[in-house]
Amino acid sequence: MLREVLLSLLGGFDQSLQLFCYTLMGALPLGLLIAFGSMTRLRPLREAVRGLVWVVRGTPLMLQLIVIYYGPGLLANGAHLWGGGGTGRMAAAATAFIINYACYFSEIYRGGIESIPRGQREAGQVLGMTRSQIFFRVQLLQVYKRILPPMGNEIITLVKDTCLARIIAIYELTYAGQAYIKSHGLIWPLLLTGVFYLLFSGILSWLLRREEQRLSYFE
Amino acid sequence: MPYLEITGLGKRFGSADVLHDVSLTLNQGQILSLIGPSGGGKTTFLRCLTFLETADRGIIRLNGETLFDAAQKKAKGKRPRQQAFGLVFQAFHLFPQYTVLENVALAPALAKKGTKEALRAKALTLIEKVGLADKADSYPNTLSGGQQQRAAIARALAMEPDVLCFDEPTSALDPLLTKEVLNVIRLLREEGRTMIVVTHEMTFAREASDQVAFLFGGTVAELGTPKEIFETPRTEALQRFLQQ
Numbered sequence: 001m002l003r004e005v006l007l008s009l010l011g012g013f014d015q016s017l018q019l020f021c022y023t024l025m026g027a028l029p030l031g032l033l034i035a036f037g038s039m040t041r042l043r044p045l046r047e048a049v050r051g052l053v054w055v056v057r058g059t060p061l062m063l064q065l066i067v068i069y070y071g072p073g074l075l076a077n078g079a080h081l082w083g084g085g086g087t088g089r090m091a092a093a094a095t096a097f098i099i100n101y102a103c104y105f106s107e108i109y110r111g112g113i114e115s116i117p118r119g120q121r122e123a124g125q126v127l128g129m130t131r132s133q134i135f136f137r138v139q140l141l142q143v144y145k146r147i148l149p150p151m152g153n154e155i156i157t158l159v160k161d162t163c164l165a166r167i168i169a170i171y172e173l174t175y176a177g178q179a180y181i182k183s184h185g186l187i188w189p190l191l192l193t194g195v196f197y198l199l200f201s202g203i204l205s206w207l208l209r210r211e212e213q214r215l216s217y218f219e
Numbered sequence: 220m221p222y223l224e225i226t227g228l229g230k231r232f233g234s235a236d237v238l239h240d241v242s243l244t245l246n247q248g249q250i251l252s253l254i255g256p257s258g259g260g261k262t263t264f265l266r267c268l269t270f271l272e273t274a275d276r277g278i279i280r281l282n283g284e285t286l287f288d289a290a291q292k293k294a295k296g297k298r299p300r301q302q303a304f305g306l307v308f309q310a311f312h313l314f315p316q317y318t319v320l321e322n323v324a325l326a327p328a329l330a331k332k333g334t335k336e337a338l339r340a341k342a343l344t345l346i347e348k349v350g351l352a353d354k355a356d357s358y359p360n361t362l363s364g365g366q367q368q369r370a371a372i373a374r375a376l377a378m379e380p381d382v383l384c385f386d387e388p389t390s391a392l393d394p395l396l397t398k399e400v401l402n403v404i405r406l407l408r409e410e411g412r413t414m415i416v417v418t419h420e421m422t423f424a425r426e427a428s429d430q431v432a433f434l435f436g437g438t439v440a441e442l443g444t445p446k447e448i449f450e451t452p453r454t455e456a457l458q459r460f461l462q463q
């Protein structure tokens with residue numbers, strides 16, 4: 001029985017891990033773009049981006065998942081934007097998660113960028129550096145160091161948020177554990193599920209701490 | 220013809236007329252000290268000169284070349300030749316994630332001023348000149364304020380500015396560290412560098428500069444040799460300032 005449960009949970013974990021990885025790969029760069037958008041001097045763009053961030057942060061991720069998965073089909077008279085099957089559902093879930101997390105990340109990026117003293121930019125300017133040189137060679141690593149702790153928080157939250165994807169029938173980890181309540185009346189598989197989450201977030205915390213230590217050589 | 224010629228420089232922030240009609244000339248190899256009470260426009264003047272702020276009025280000419288002319292607003296899109304003026308900040312603003320050597324060599328490398336080895340050698344020479352040879356591989360947060368400021372001076376020199384400006388370079392330092400920074404500036408003077416120093420160190424302004432300008436109320440209230448400024452101040456504002 002343990003073996004069967006473990007295999008089933010591993011299958012669920014695979015789905016959760018996939019969603020986790022797609023979300024990070026998409027949301028980390030997209031968040032930076034959104035951060036630039038929310039800081040641009042072009043007022044209409046800035047307002048539009050801030051509006052988007054407001055809507056995405058102000059509504060539940062679960063609601064967004066449902067709208068993104070079912071919305072296109074309903075609007076386009078049953079046409080399947082996401083295609084059928086598990087791949088389509090995963091694509092829809094990843095899209096919703098990427099947009100949602102990118103908006104949270106963008107605010108962390110923005111805070112990080114704005115917290116770098118103005119003198120750093122000015123020092124680059126008087127040394128004749130271009131704006132992009134100043135950003136990439138002077139500010140970026142300092143921003144990275146500063147946003148690491150809040151980013152770590154979001155990433156750990158993401159580990160647990162992946163269980164929301166079950167609402168569009170993705171057989172992720174929590175779903176896999178809960179299945180044994182219905183089928184066998186067993187509770188311990190759910191506790192084992194918790195152990196999976198703990199191990200995963202434990203490894204992430206350890207990696208994040210190591211990264212913070214690596215950057216502790218400067219202030 | 221003077222080396223540096225500033226004519227009618229002015230800057231407004233909203234309704235505050237921070238700088239108006241500042242005109243100065245400086246010969247090559249000379250040091251100009253800017254003194255005056257806070258709010259007199261010293262820092263704004265330096266920031267306009269180094270193009271961190273864009274002056275509303277006035278002309279900046281260097282060695283016969285017009286670097287800035289507020290009347291020709293067309294130059295807005297074109298970046299002024301920023302490297303003509305180096306700037307050493309009051310709060311150093313070293314790049315914390317880089318060693319002293321990397322701080323000094325970064326901007327010349329980005330400007331492609333030479334091969335990596337050549338730039339490294341040159342950076343090391345400058346670091347040695349400011350007395351930090353043993354700190355070349357140290358990070359800024361391990362240095363004292365005086366060492367950080369000397370590293371910042373080496374960094375500014377690496378871009379080979381025509382005029383090196385200092386914005387209260389010792390205001391963040393205690394007296395002992397102040398001395399080591401001022402000694403570096405004196406050394407640069409012996410090398411014939413053209414420099415503009417905003418300072419509260421009256422002894423330094425008196426001993427080390429060729430010209431002293433007293434900025435008061437956003438304009439040059441008095442300009443002269445150190446002897447004229449310190450021994451025979453003409454305006455009441457300067458007399459009062461020197462008594463403090």
